[in-house]
Amino acid sequence: MNYFSSDFKLGILGGGQLGKMLLTETRKFDIQTYILDPSAEAPSQYGATRFFQGDLMDFETVYRFGKKTDLLTIEIENVNLDALDQLEQEGLAVYPSPKTLRLIQNKGRQKDFYSENNIPTAPYRRFTDKNSLIQSVENNETNIPFVWKSAQFGYDGNGVKIIRTASDLTSLPDTECIAEQMIPFKNELAVIVSRTPSGSIKTYPVVEMEFHPEANQVEYVICPARIDETVAQKARAIALQVSEKFNHVGLLAVEMFQTEDDAILVNEVAPRPHNSGHYSIEASYTSQFEQHIRAILDLPLGNTDSKVAGIMVNLVGEEGYSGPVIYQNIEKILAIDGVTPHIYGKRETRPFRKMGHVTIVNENIDEARKTAEIVKNTIKVISHS
Amino acid sequence: MNYFSSDFKLGILGGGQLGKMLLTETRKFDIQTYILDPSAEAPSQYGATRFFQGDLMDFETVYRFGKKTDLLTIEIENVNLDALDQLEQEGLAVYPSPKTLRLIQNKGRQKDFYSENNIPTAPYRRFTDKNSLIQSVENNETNIPFVWKSAQFGYDGNGVKIIRTASDLTSLPDTECIAEQMIPFKNELAVIVSRTPSGSIKTYPVVEMEFHPEANQVEYVICPARIDETVAQKARAIALQVSEKFNHVGLLAVEMFQTEDDAILVNEVAPRPHNSGHYSIEASYTSQFEQHIRAILDLPLGNTDSKVAGIMVNLVGEEGYSGPVIYQNIEKILAIDGVTPHIYGKRETRPFRKMGHVTIVNENIDEARKTAEIVKNTIKVISHS
Numbered sequence: 001m002n003y004f005s006s007d008f009k010l011g012i013l014g015g016g017q018l019g020k021m022l023l024t025e026t027r028k029f030d031i032q033t034y035i036l037d038p039s040a041e042a043p044s045q046y047g048a049t050r051f052f053q054g055d056l057m058d059f060e061t062v063y064r065f066g067k068k069t070d071l072l073t074i075e076i077e078n079v080n081l082d083a084l085d086q087l088e089q090e091g092l093a094v095y096p097s098p099k100t101l102r103l104i105q106n107k108g109r110q111k112d113f114y115s116e117n118n119i120p121t122a123p124y125r126r127f128t129d130k131n132s133l134i135q136s137v138e139n140n141e142t143n144i145p146f147v148w149k150s151a152q153f154g155y156d157g158n159g160v161k162i163i164r165t166a167s168d169l170t171s172l173p174d175t176e177c178i179a180e181q182m183i184p185f186k187n188e189l190a191v192i193v194s195r196t197p198s199g200s201i202k203t204y205p206v207v208e209m210e211f212h213p214e215a216n217q218v219e220y221v222i223c224p225a226r227i228d229e230t231v232a233q234k235a236r237a238i239a240l241q242v243s244e245k246f247n248h249v250g251l252l253a254v255e256m257f258q259t260e261d262d263a264i265l266v267n268e269v270a271p272r273p274h275n276s277g278h279y280s281i282e283a284s285y286t287s288q289f290e291q292h293i294r295a296i297l298d299l300p301l302g303n304t305d306s307k308v309a310g311i312m313v314n315l316v317g318e319e320g321y322s323g324p325v326i327y328q329n330i331e332k333i334l335a336i337d338g339v340t341p342h343i344y345g346k347r348e349t350r351p352f353r354k355m356g357h358v359t360i361v362n363e364n365i366d367e368a369r370k371t372a373e374i375v376k377n378t379i380k381v382i383s384h385s
Numbered sequence: 386m387n388y389f390s391s392d393f394k395l396g397i398l399g400g401g402q403l404g405k406m407l408l409t410e411t412r413k414f415d416i417q418t419y420i421l422d423p424s425a426e427a428p429s430q431y432g433a434t435r436f437f438q439g440d441l442m443d444f445e446t447v448y449r450f451g452k453k454t455d456l457l458t459i460e461i462e463n464v465n466l467d468a469l470d471q472l473e474q475e476g477l478a479v480y481p482s483p484k485t486l487r488l489i490q491n492k493g494r495q496k497d498f499y500s501e502n503n504i505p506t507a508p509y510r511r512f513t514d515k516n517s518l519i520q521s522v523e524n525n526e527t528n529i530p531f532v533w534k535s536a537q538f539g540y541d542g543n544g545v546k547i548i549r550t551a552s553d554l555t556s557l558p559d560t561e562c563i564a565e566q567m568i569p570f571k572n573e574l575a576v577i578v579s580r581t582p583s584g585s586i587k588t589y590p591v592v593e594m595e596f597h598p599e600a601n602q603v604e605y606v607i608c609p610a611r612i613d614e615t616v617a618q619k620a621r622a623i624a625l626q627v628s629e630k631f632n633h634v635g636l637l638a639v640e641m642f643q644t645e646d647d648a649i650l651v652n653e654v655a656p657r658p659h660n661s662g663h664y665s666i667e668a669s670y671t672s673q674f675e676q677h678i679r680a681i682l683d684l685p686l687g688n689t690d691s692k693v694a695g696i697m698v699n700l701v702g703e704e705g706y707s708g709p710v711i712y713q714n715i716e717k718i719l720a721i722d723g724v725t726p727h728i729y730g731k732r733e734t735r736p737f738r739k740m741g742h743v744t745i746v747n748e749n750i751d752e753a754r755k756t757a758e759i760v761k762n763t764i765k766v767i768s769h770s
Contacts, residue, residue, distance in 0.1 A: 004712045004728050024409055027432055030728035047412060047432040285723055285746065300720035307692040307746070327389045335685035338670055343389050343415035361670065361692070 003297055005030045010293075011069030012036070013056055014076035015044030017344040017354070018273045018289075021281070022075060023047035025290045031297075036065045043345040059083045066092055073250060073296050075272055077105055078153055095197070095249040095296040096271045103246070104271050108151045108178050114266055117245045119238065121266045122257070123181040126151070130174040137169065142179045144168075151176035183265060185257040189225055190276035191239035192288055193252045194295045194304070201243060202291075203236040204284070204304045207276050209255075220372055221312040223279045226365070227258065235264050242266060251292045253277060275314070275357075282340050282359045283310025308338075309365035311372040315341070315356035315381050317349035323383035325349040327356075333375050338362050341379070348383075355381045388682055390415045395678075396454030397421070398441055399461035400429030402729040402739070403658045403674075406666070407460060408432035410675045416682075421450045428730040444468045451477055458635060458681050460657055462490055463538055480582070480634040480681040481656045488631070489656050493536045493563050499651055502630045504623065506651045507642070508566040511536070515559040522554065527564045529553075536561035568650060570642040574610055575661035576624035577673055578637045579680045579689070586628060587676075588621045589669070589689045592661050594640075605757055606697040608664045611750070612643065620649050627651060636677045638662060660699070660742075667725050667744045668695025693723075694750035696757040700726070700741035700766050702734035708768035710734040712741075718760050723747050726764070733768075740766045 002008065010026060012019050015037030023044055026033040035048040038055055045051050054061040056076065062083035066072050071093045072084070084098035103109050108126040115121070125142055127133040136142040144166060150159035150173070162182070163169060188211065192204040208225035209218050225232060239254040246252065246269075253274030255267040277288035286294075286302025294301055315327070324347060333339050343356040358375050362368035387393065395411060397404050400422030408429055411418040420433040423440055430436050439446040441461065447468035451457050456478045457469070469483035488494050493511040500506070510527055512518040521527040529551060535544035535558065547567070548554060573596065577589040593610035594603050610617060624639040631637065631654075638659030640652040662673035671679070671687025679686055700712070709732060718724050728741045743760050747753035 002711060004715060004726075005710050005730060005732055020412065023432075024412065027405065027409065027730075028725075028727055030730040046434060047408075049431060286725075290725075294719065299716055302719070303722040325390050326387060330389060331684055334679065334687070337688040340413075340671075340675075341389075342413055345390060345412075345415040347390055 001297075003029065003031050006032075008032060008071075009034055009049070009069045010297075011066060011072040012044070012048075013062065013065075013072065013074045013079045015039070015042035015048075015051065016075060017043050017356075018075035019044035020047065020345065021278075021289045021342075022273065022292065025287070025293045028290075029293065031293070034065070034069055036062070041347065056080065063087060066094075071095070071296065073292070074101070077101060077271065081105070093197075096252075097247075097249065100246050100248055101271060104269060106151050106176075107149050107268065108176065110268060111178060111180075113245070114242075117241075119242055119245065119266050120264060122183045124178045127177050127179065129176065130169075130172055133172075133177060133179060134169055136179070137166065145182050147180040147182055148172060149178050149180060151178060183257060183259055185259050185265075186262075187225065187227060187258040188267075189227070189235055189256045189258055189264070190221075190274070191236055191254050191256070192274060192277045192280075193239050193243040193248070193254060194288075194291045194301050195243050195248050195250070195252070196295050196301065197249050197298045200301050201240060202301045202304050203239055204277065204280065204288070205306060206232045206235045207279070209276060218275055218314055219376070220369075221276050221279055222365070222369065223283060223306060223310045224365070228262070231258060231262050231264070238264050238266065242269060246271075250296050251277070251288060275312075278342070278357050279310035279312045279359055279361075281342075282361045283308055308361045308363050309368045311360045311365075311368045313358045313360070313372055313376050314354060315343075315358060315379065317351050317353040317355055317381045319351045321381070321383040322350050323348060325355060326382050326384065328380040328382050329378045333358065333379050336371055336374065338368070339371065339375060349381050386682075388414065388416050391417075393417060393456075394419055394434070394454045395682075396451060396457040397429070397433075398447065398450075398457065398459045398464045400424070400427035400433075400436065401460060402428050402741075403460035404429035405432065405729065406663075406674045406727075407658065407677065410672070410678045413675075414678065416678070419450070419454055421447070426732065441465065448472060451479075456480070456681065458677070459486070462486060462656065466490070478582075481637075482632070482634065485631050485633055486656060489654060490538075491536050491561075492534050492653065493561065495653065496563060496565075498630070499627075502626075504627055504630065504651050505649060507532075507568045509563045512562050512564065514561065515554075515557055518557075518562060518564060519554055521564070522551065530567050532565040532567055533557060534563050534565060536563060568642060568644055570644050570650075571647075572610065572612060572643040573652075574612070574620055574641045574643055574649070575606075575659070576621055576639050576641070577659060577662045577665075578624050578628035578633070578639060579673075579676045579686050580628050580633050580635070580637070581680050581683045581686065582634050583683055585686050586625060587686045587689050588624055589662065589665065589673070590691060591617045591620045592664065594661060603660055603699055604761070605754075606661050606664055607750070607754065608668060608691060608695045609750070613647070616643060616647050616649070623649050623651065627654060635681045636662070636673060660697075663727070663742050664695035664697045664744055666727075667746045668693055693746045693748050694753045696745045696750075696753045698743045698745070698757055698761050699739060700728075700743060700764065702736050702738040702740055702766045704736045706766070706768040707735050708733060710740060711767050711769065713765040713767050714763045718743065718764050721756055721759065723753070724756065724760060734766050
C-alpha cells in the first residue's frame with residue numbers, strides 16, 4: 001500500500017490537540033488526512049486535507065465520514081461505536097477496533113477484562129447504579145474509604161472521586177460505577193505501547209506522573225521515571241501484556257500504580273496518543289504521534305528510546321480567568337534552553353482547561369526537573385477579562 | 386506583542402517545502418499564518434490559516450497580500466522587492482528586509498559586499514553580459530578554468546557552471562554574471578545564523594556538505610562537520626560577521642569553503658531556512674524553522690546545540706522517471722532506528738526534483754554516516770510510468 005503523496009486517505013475521529021499533533025506527522029509524511037470534529041474551531045481545523053464538522057456520537061455522521069476514508073482511527077474514545085462496527089463489517093480497517101474501544105469505554109468491563117486476563121489491578125466492585133452502591137456500603141461489603149469511578153466517559157478529573165465519609169456518597173451522580181479499593185502507592189507511572197496489525201510491538205520507557213492535587217490533572221510527566229530498573233522492566237512487561245491481550249492496534253497508554261511494596265497495578269488505559277507521551281516529541285527518537293501513524297498503517301515501528309531526558313508540564317487555564325487566552329510570560333520560558341511550548345489553538349481559556357503543554361529536555365534529568373519547576377511557576381494561562 | 390492564539394497574522398511569501406516546515410512551527414505555537422504561492426498544489430497548501438494563490442513577482446499581488454498581514458517573511462528569495470519596499474515604507478515589518486534581499490539576490494553585488502566588509506571570499510570579476518566576459522578572457526584578465534555564475538536567480542545547479550575550456554563559453558546564456566577563481570578546497574561547509582531585530586544572534590554548529598557530482602545538489606549534510614574545532618570556530622565567527630554586516634533578521638545560511646590551508650571563504654548565503662539545516666528538526670534542541678519564527682518575532686532565540694549527531698539525505702527524483710511519485714522501499718528505511726523521512730508533498734516526480742529528505746540521527750556520527758549510505762542506496766524516488 002502506498003500512503004505517501006498518494007490518494008490514500010486516513011480518517012481521524014476527533015480534532016482536538018491530539019489530532020492536531022497527529023497532523024504534524026501526516027503532513028511530514030504527506031499522507032492525506034480527513035478529520036471529523038463537532039467544533040468548527042477545533043485545534044485540527046488546519047493541517048488536514050479536509051476538515052468535516054459533525055457529531056462524533058451520531059451514527060450517520062460517523063458512518064458517512066468513514067466511507068470517505070481508507071482507514072479510520074480515533075483521537076478521542078467517545079465516538080459512535082455502532083458506526084465503527086458497521087464500517088468494519090463492510091471491510092474498512094478501523095484501528096483501534098470498535099471491539100477494543102467498547103471494552104475500554106466502560107471502566108467496569110475494563111476492570112473485568114484485567115481480572116479475566118490475570119493483569120494486576122486494584123480490587124473493585126461494579127455497580128449498575130448509585131443505589132446498589134449505597135446498599136453495598138451499608139451492608140459493609142464495600143468499605144469506606146474507596147475510589148468511586150463513573151463507568152462511562154470519566155476522565156481528567158470528571159467521573160472520579162475519593163469517598164472518605166458516608167456523606168460523600170450523597171453528592172454522587174446516579175450512574176453505573178465502580179468502587180475501587182484505595183491502594184497506597186509510591187508512584188503513578190505510565191507506559192505507552194505501540195502495536196501493529198501484524199503484531200509488531202514496542203513499549204516506550206516508563207514515565208512518572210505528578211498530579212495537581214486540586215485539578216486532578218497531570219502536572220509533570222517525567223521520562224525516564226526515577227525508579228529501579230527492575231520495577232521499570234516489570235511495568236513495561238505488564239503494559240506489553242495489556243496491549244497484546246486487547247489485541248490492540250495503534251497506541252495504548254497504560255496508567256499504573258507502583259505500590260509501597262513495588263507491585264505494579266494497572267489503573268486504566270487510553271487507546272490513543274496520550275498526555276503522558278507528549279514529552280516524546282522533543283525527547284524520543286520517534287514521537288508517539290509518528291508511532292501511532294506507523295502502527296495503524298502497519299509500517300515498521302520506530303525506535304522508542306530517548307535522545308535526552310524529557311519533562312512535560314501541562315498548560316491549564318488559571319483559576320479566575322475565562323475568555324480570550326493570553327500566555328503570560330511565554331517569552332520568559334522561551335529564553336530557557338531546552339524549553340518548547342506547544343499551544344493547542346483554543347482561543348478561550350477557562351479554569352483548568354488544557355490549553356497546551358511545555359516540554360523541557362536536558363541530558364541531565366535533575367536539571368530538566370529544576371527547569372520544569374521554573375517553567376511551571378513562570379508561565380500563566382490567563383485572560384484580560 | 387501577543388502572537389499566540391491571537392489575531393496576529395504572519396505572512397510568508399512562498400509555499401514550498403520550506404514554507405511547509407515553517408507551518409509545523411506556526412501550528413505548534415498557534416500563530417496565524419497566511420501563505421502566498423503561485424501554485425494551488427504547493428506543499429504549504431495545508432496547515433496555513435489561509436492560503437493565497439498568486440504570482441510572487443507581481444507588485445500588486447505581493448503588496449495586497451502583505452497588507453493583510455502584520456509581519457512578512459519569505460521562504461524563497463525571488464519575490465517582488467518593490468512591493469516589499471513599499472510595504473516597509475508603510476510601516477510593515479518585513480524580515481529579512483528588502484534591502485538585504487536586494488543585495489543577496491544579485492551575486493555580483495553580494496560578492497562586492499563581502500569585499501567591502503573584509504569578509505573572505507574567492508577572487509572574482511563582475512560582468513554586465515556574456516560579451517564582456519568573453520573579451521576579458523581573450524585579454525587574459527580572466528583565466529580559464531573559472532566558475533561562472535549567473536548574477537540573478539541562480540541556485541540548485543542552475544546558473545552555475547565550471548568553465549574548463551574556451552569552447553565552454555559559447556553555451557553560456559547572455560546575462561549579467563561573475564567569474565570566480567577556482568579554489569581547491571577540502572570541504573564545503575555551512576553555518577546557519579539566526580538574528581533578531583534587537584540584535585540577538587546565535588550560530589548553529591558547522592555542517593559539512595557532500596554534493597552529488599552530476600546534479601550539483603547536496604547529497605549528505607553532516608552535523609557536526611568532521612573538522613578541527615579551531616576551523617569550526619573560525620567558520621562560525623565568519624558566519625556571525627556576515628549576518629551582522631547584513632543587519633540580517635531571521636535565518637541566514639552561510640555556505641563556505643574550507644581551503645587546503647584551512648582558510649574559510651564565504652561562497653554565498655541564503656536569507657531563509659536552508660537545506661543545510663534540515664537535520665536540525667530531529668538533531669537540534671531548536672529546529673531551524675522554529676528558530677526562524679523566534680528570530681523574526683523578536684522572541685528569545687533557542688538553543689542551537691545538537692542532542693545527537695544528524696545527517697540529511699536529499700530525496701531527489703531518479704533519472705528516467707516522470708509522473709506520479711512512488712517512494713520505493715520507504716518501509717525499509719523506516720525499519721532502521723533513527724531514520725525519519727520528510728515527504729514534501731509534490732505529487733509528480735521529475736529527474737533531480739527535490740521531493741523530500743531523510744534525517745538520520747545517532748549518538749555516534751560514524752554510525753549515522755553508515756546508516757545514511759544505506760538509506761541513500763535503498764530508497765528511490767520513482768514513478769510507475
